[in-house]
Amino acid sequence: MDGTVAVLTNELALVARATAEPAAFAAIYDHYFPRVYNYVRYRVQGAETADDVTAQVFERALVSISSYRPERAPFAAWLFAIARNAVNDHLRVQRRRRWLSLEVLRDRASAEPQPEGVAIHSETRVELLAAVASLSDRERDLIALKFAAGLTNRRIAELAGLSESNVGVILYRAIRKLRDYLTGNEGT
Amino acid sequence: MSHQDELYLANRFSADVDRLLEQQDRIEETPAPAEYEELLGVAERLASLDFSAGHPLHERLRRELMARYREGHERCHLRVGNWPHPRWRVALAGLAVVLLCVGLLAVYPPARALAQETWQTVLRTVQLVRALPRLTGEALAGGLATSIESPAEAAPLVDFPVRVPSYLPQDYEFKYGFVSHLPVQSVSFDYGIPYGRIVLLSSGRAISGETYRGLRVFQMRGNFPGMWPIGEAIAQEVTVGGRPALWLTGLPVVQAQASVTIRTTVKDNEEVERVVLSRQETPPEVLARTPATALMWEEGDSLLGVFDLDGRFPLEEMTRIAEGLVPISTPPPEKLPTPMPWPEITGHEIASVEEMVSSAEFSPYIFNPLPQGWRLERITAFGPSDKPLEQRYLLYYRYSEDAYIHLIEGLSVPLLSWPNYIERGGGALRHVVNGGLEVWSSDMHQWAWEDSIKESARRSELPVPDEVHAMFVRTPDGFSLELTAVDVPWDKTLTLIEHLTLAPGADPALNSRLMKGCYPCP
Numbered sequence: 139m140d141g142t143v144a145v146l147t148n149e150l151a152l153v154a155r156a157t158a159e160p161a162a163f164a165a166i167y168d169h170y171f172p173r174v175y176n177y178v179r180y181r182v183q184g185a186e187t188a189d190d191v192t193a194q195v196f197e198r199a200l201v202s203i204s205s206y207r208p209e210r211a212p213f214a215a216w217l218f219a220i221a222r223n224a225v226n227d228h229l230r231v232q233r234r235r236r237w238l239s240l241e242v243l244r245d246r247a248s249a250e251p252q253p254e255g256v257a258i259h260s261e262t263r264v265e266l267l268a269a270v271a272s273l274s275d276r277e278r279d280l281i282a283l284k285f286a287a288g289l290t291n292r293r294i295a296e297l298a299g300l301s302e303s304n305v306g307v308i309l310y311r312a313i314r315k316l317r318d319y320l321t322g323n324e325g326t
Numbered sequence: 327m328s329h330q331d332e333l334y335l336a337n338r339f340s341a342d343v344d345r346l347l348e349q350q351d352r353i354e355e356t357p358a359p360a361e362y363e364e365l366l367g368v369a370e371r372l373a374s375l376d377f378s379a380g381h382p383l384h385e386r387l388r389r390e391l392m393a394r395y396r397e398g399h400e401r402c403h404l405r406v407g408n409w410p411h412p413r414w415r416v417a418l419a420g421l422a423v424v425l426l427c428v429g430l431l432a433v434y435p436p437a438r439a440l441a442q443e444t445w446q447t448v449l450r451t452v453q454l455v456r457a458l459p460r461l462t463g464e465a466l467a468g469g470l471a472t473s474i475e476s477p478a479e480a481a482p483l484v485d486f487p488v489r490v491p492s493y494l495p496q497d498y499e500f501k502y503g504f505v506s507h508l509p510v511q512s513v514s515f516d517y518g519i520p521y522g523r524i525v526l527l528s529s530g531r532a533i534s535g536e537t538y539r540g541l542r543v544f545q546m547r548g549n550f551p552g553m554w555p556i557g558e559a560i561a562q563e564v565t566v567g568g569r570p571a572l573w574l575t576g577l578p579v580v581q582a583q584a585s586v587t588i589r590t591t592v593k594d595n596e597e598v599e600r601v602v603l604s605r606q607e608t609p610p611e612v613l614a615r616t617p618a619t620a621l622m623w624e625e626g627d628s629l630l631g632v633f634d635l636d637g638r639f640p641l642e643e644m645t646r647i648a649e650g651l652v653p654i655s656t657p658p659p660e661k662l663p664t665p666m667p668w669p670e671i672t673g674h675e676i677a678s679v680e681e682m683v684s685s686a687e688f689s690p691y692i693f694n695p696l697p698q699g700w701r702l703e704r705i706t707a708f709g710p711s712d713k714p715l716e717q718r719y720l721l722y723y724r725y726s727e728d729a730y731i732h733l734i735e736g737l738s739v740p741l742l743s744w745p746n747y748i749e750r751g752g753g754a755l756r757h758v759v760n761g762g763l764e765v766w767s768s769d770m771h772q773w774a775w776e777d778s779i780k781e782s783a784r785r786s787e788l789p790v791p792d793e794v795h796a797m798f799v800r801t802p803d804g805f806s807l808e809l810t811a812v813d814v815p816w817d818k819t820l821t822l823i824e825h826l827t828l829a830p831g832a833d834p835a836l837n838s839r840l841m842k843g844c845y846p847c848p
Contacts, residue, residue, distance in 0.1 A: 160395045167388060172378035179377040189383045193390070200391055202483060205511070266375055285372040288347050291340050303333060309343075310336035310365070317361070317368045 153213050157204045174221050176286035180270055181225045181278055191228050195221045215293045269319040277312040284309055343369050448563055448570045454556050474503045477515055481654050484511045486547045486628050493650035498541060512546035540635040545628055566648045571623035573641055621648050676705050679829050682719055689832035690719055693825045
């Protein structure tokens with residue numbers, strides 16, 4: 139495995155062509171949009187904020203894709219390093235505006251696009267988001283890198299500056315916390 | 327569970343999650359504890375979570391990115407509204423005209439050989455030419471640029487060592503920078519004085535006699551055989567730190583208003599010009615052309631240059647700046663604040679201050695007595711009762727006085743939205759009581775200390791738009807409070823803060839013990 143769970147077919151060739159061919163960049167964008175958006179959504183509060191940060195991620199990727207070196211890391215790891223930096227930049231600012239947090243999380247979670255017939259899914263999403271929000275920032279980051287970005291523990295370890303086994307243990311404990319949170323909620 | 331057991335289960339769990347994400351079947355292993363299956367169930371729910379499905383952002387962002395891609399370069403812009411510190415906004419407001427996308431800094435791929443004069447013997451990596459050959463617009467695309475707000479941001483974006491000035495003329499400070507990736511990696515840092523003078527030219531005619539004072543430090547990975555148009559500039563061979571260098575005077579420089587797009591065009595007479603366009607591709611109102619000077623030299627495989635954008639410094643001063651360039655020091659890793667515990671979302675309402683005092687694991691503060699016009703409307707409790715650092719109480723105060731009705735007029739959606747709470751004719755103050763210092767990042771507290779107003783309460787105001795302001799209070803016992811006011815004038819909030827006191831019945835020494843690390847406290 140090269141560091142990602144899902145690999146875009148001909149990814150390296152597409153990345154190499156992306157600086158000159160809009161279609162190549164568009165293919166990369168289409169492939170990675172769901173994973174980047176989900177990663178950001180896990181980590182920031184509010185759908186609108188997630189939109190903004192996701193846009194920043196792809197803008198940064200667009201302007202610096204020519205600096206990507208395939209021999210250093212898989213493209214997904216490179217892209218999610220950008221995503222991680224963008225989220226961290228955002229969180230740094232938000233730490234100074236924490237009074238928005240509760241309202242944003244509560245109000246915006248229910249204000250996301252909700253196509254008809256997905257009410258149950260929305261409820262699940264809000265519940266899971268709330269559970270993830272109860273984790274520490276590092277745990278949220280790792281959960282997002284695992285389940286939204288789909289990275290292997292090895293790549294997560296490289297990004298987060300942890301050992302691979304440490305990543306596994308933190309993820310395991312975080313999932314246990316989520317289970318406890320969700321079980322507690324369901325019981326009330 | 328022993329550490330070894332946990333490590334084994336964690337590894338096994340990770341492998342199962344990877345298979346889950348790859349939609350592969352699990353490999354049967356030895357029986358696991360009962361909770362293991364529960365945890366895998368949670369993982370499965372997470373893996374099936376997709377916020378992006380059908381999200382309109384996907385298409386919208388795609389269109390925007392493609393449009394920018396086709397544009398060929400990013401808008402040269404300064405996002406004034408996003409700049410973090412108000413002094414930048416003040417400086418920009420004073421300048422009105424900001425740097426600049428300068429034609430002379432464009433590097434173009436050569437189409438055919440051109441007269442090189444003798445400069446090529448001084449600079450190996452680029453050719454300085456009087457004019458560029460006729461090229462297509464596509465070939466002249468200036469490349470994508472990433473704006474940066476500090477030199478340190480540039481270092482990880484390029485493959486060569488980035489340098490910053492260790493010496494600058496008096497009052498010059500970093501203003502703006504950008505990193506270009508096409509056709510070759512380059513970094514530009516602009517330095518200016520806080521309140522520069524401005525040259526305003528319209529169609530080549532001066533409409534103001536003032537000049538913006540700016541310096542640009544330029545660095546480029548020099549393995550690209552580009553051409554550099556210098557017009558009728560005079561070139562003189564000099565040295566920088568003992569290395570051969572070129573001293574150029576009379577360089578044509580274009581300074582432009584912020585938030586414009588820079589396009590390169592080629593005129594019929596083969597002169598190249600960087601034309602400044604607004605987003606609607608109409609000429610901007612402000613356009614300035616000034617004769618600049620530049621000192622250019624090479625070190626290793628990098629091309630370096632210092633540009634004086636209004637040509638006011640002599641060669642000696644420019645040489646001093648150039649020889650003072652030093653590799654940027656990598657900042658030490660940021661010390662992250664203690665992770666903020668995330669409280670539960672909904673909370674529950676409690677009946678009285680007395681109940682709050684009896685249920686809190688710390689000693690809460692309230693406003694007592696409440697000044698005229700204020701009333702405590704609601705108390706909401708959050709967080710587990712056995713964890714004081716995660717306990718929070720939100721006290722909603724309302725201010726209603728006819729004199730402040732006008733403050734609500736014209737208000738759109740409040741920044742803080744509490745359904746059925748904010749009404750016309752009333753202000754609101756949300757008083758958040760936190761269980762301890764660790765809830766906030768350390769810099770917040772630093773602000774609070776630095777902006778101390780009086781001994782009894784140390785405060786800082788963080789202004790935010792839309793009639794909302796926040797205040798952070800540090801009490802004498804080290805306790806932290808956050809106040810957010812909506813549609814309440816700042817002076818009214820200040821009046822209220824004078825009444826901040828421990829809630830009746832609260833232990834006056836408990837918070838101090840908490841701050842000293844006593845947890846749980848007897």
